[in-house]
Amino acid sequence: MRDQQKLRVKASEMATRMICKSVIAAGVAGFMATVSNAAEEKIVIGVPAWPSAEVTANIISMTLEDKFGAKPELVQRGTLTILNQVGQDTIQIHPEVWLPNLETAMARLEAADAAVHLSPKGVDAAQNICASRETLEQTGVGSVADLADPEIAAQFDSDGDGKGEIWIGAPSWSSTAIEKVRAHSYGYDQTMTLLEMPEAVAMAAVDVAASLGRPIVFYCYAPHHVFKLHDIVTLDEPTYDAAKWKMADRNQDANWIENSMAATAWDQSHFHVGYSASVKDRPEIAGFLDNIAFKPDDIVEMSYAVEVERIPAEDVARAWIEANQERIGEWTK
Amino acid sequence: MFEVFARIRRFLPLLLVLPLLAGTAIAVAQTFKTQIYDPETRKWYNYDQKRALKYYRKHGQAPADFQRQVVTFRTAEKPGTIIIDGDKHFLYYVLPNFQAIRYGIGVGRDGFGWAGIVEVGRKAEWPTWTPPAEMVARDPNAAKYANGMPGGPDNPLGARAMYLYVGGQDSIYRIHGTTQPWSIGLNISSGCIRMVNEDVIDLYSRVEVGARVIVLMQGAALYKGV
Secondary structure, X not given: OHHHHHHHHHHHHHHHHHHHHHHHHHHHHHHHHHHHHHHHOOOEEEEOOOXXXXXXXXXXXXXXXXXXXXXXXXXXXXXXXXXXXXXXXXOOEEEEEEEOOOHXXXXXXXXXXXXXXXXXXXXXXXXXXXXXXXXXXXXXOOEOHHHHXXXXXXXXXXXXXXXXXXXXXXXXXXXXXXXXXXXXXXXXXXXXXXXXXXXXXXXXXXXXXXXXXXXXXXXXXXXXXXXXXXXXXXXXXXXXXXXXXXXXXXOOOOOOOOOOEEOOOOOOEEEEEEEOHHHHOOHHHHHHHHHOOOOHHHHHHXXXXXXXXXXXXXHHHXXXXXXXHHHHHHHOO | OOOOEEEEEOOOXXXXXXXXXXXXXXXXXXXXXXXXXXXXXXXXXXXXXXXXXXXXXXXXXXXXXXXXXXXXOOOOOOOOOEEEEOOOOEEEEEEOOOEEEEEEOEEEOOEXXXXXXXXXXXXXXXXXXXXXXXHHHHOXXXXXXXXXXXXXXXXXXXXXXXXXXXXXXXXXXXXXOOOOHHHOOOEOOOOOEEOOHHHHHXXXXXXOOOOEEEEOOXXXXXXXXX
């Protein structure tokens, strides 16, 4: 009996051990599968068309690869397209969601149950109408409202139609639509032709104006390398007033310019990393994105390195990571 | 000595009819005018075809501002890039250390017609000129060159041509020489960029195929992009 009992106990112990081993094995396998899925699950990072975003997108990509074993893919798109695709989870990360520029689009996505999650630590930024310093003396322009004066505006005329010209941004930028509203609200859409072109064309025009000592006004944003390259000043305007700032959704309102209003300076701008619902479900990666905290000086240096020193964005990103291991370590804790 | 400082000012369209070389004749509109400043009389003068010809006969070259010169040019564009300012009639070739070579140019009667970023797709010495089909149809003198006028001193494209490409395709726009060196600084004829032959030879020797070319925004009707 004892022998039989011993045998049953042994059999039971063996069975238990086997079950335990199976459970452990299954657990390990499951854990490994989770890690593997986390690493292999597709992460697409959108790269909007401005230099600092090209660098920050690469920094995020390289860090995800180095610290989390992910294999991210970088795709170049317009900022609004990236945001929409993050809402749909076909792109997972937007490296620079500018606010308030994309507030309307963010609200629309949230209402459609396609919310984009923003990292809490934004970078302070600014958006203005800029001029070279000598433009102020040459033309008498001092404020954004002055551009609605036909005599002042005519001094920026480059095609003989009596109206001035002003670059208001690239066609794919969210700020460009808002600049149209601002021009309408201030009234200089009647005295000046609003130009939409890639940033490189506009910056070349600033270079030419500086070389010739000719006047120029243009949309500008900071941090940006143009402030390091030329003596640039911002035109005066009333401080931001929420009561005078209303943006209709251009996707839903054919008369969105007329139905919008923005006759004051931009609100304090800032930009954040945006990410999709699937990333939110991956706490280690979401935690890293939430911790990212670039400083305005980082952004100016990145922008200058890419645009003026012509270093590829990937190399700038790699060098930045190398020089900022401690910060990356903090962000990926 | 009639020292001038050239400056562009805009006026109402003025229709001119200019004789063309190679026996052809085309009605050409000078939509915009350049003005030049005479520091002796302290007056601005219209720099139109008549004055340009008179000036060229007297001096054998375009006004000083349109002559090739190295200028300070702070830019983010890399050396080797070309920037075309049809409004002020200048072409910049970017050099290292925030400098550029500035050349005077002549452009089409409506400026350059578009703005944007293109590239030098190919280059040619003493290029063949093929008149456009509509010119061949209306002008017997052009018709005889329907299959191409060989390069040479009478060829309207001058000594060199750089062909501007968009997305790997010929845009039909060129930077080329001219047999009308007096026309630098003016807006006449079709939409290409004309340079005096000495300048276009100089530019040609520096520019590489693939070089980026930025055409600046110029006017309300011209911002079509490419």
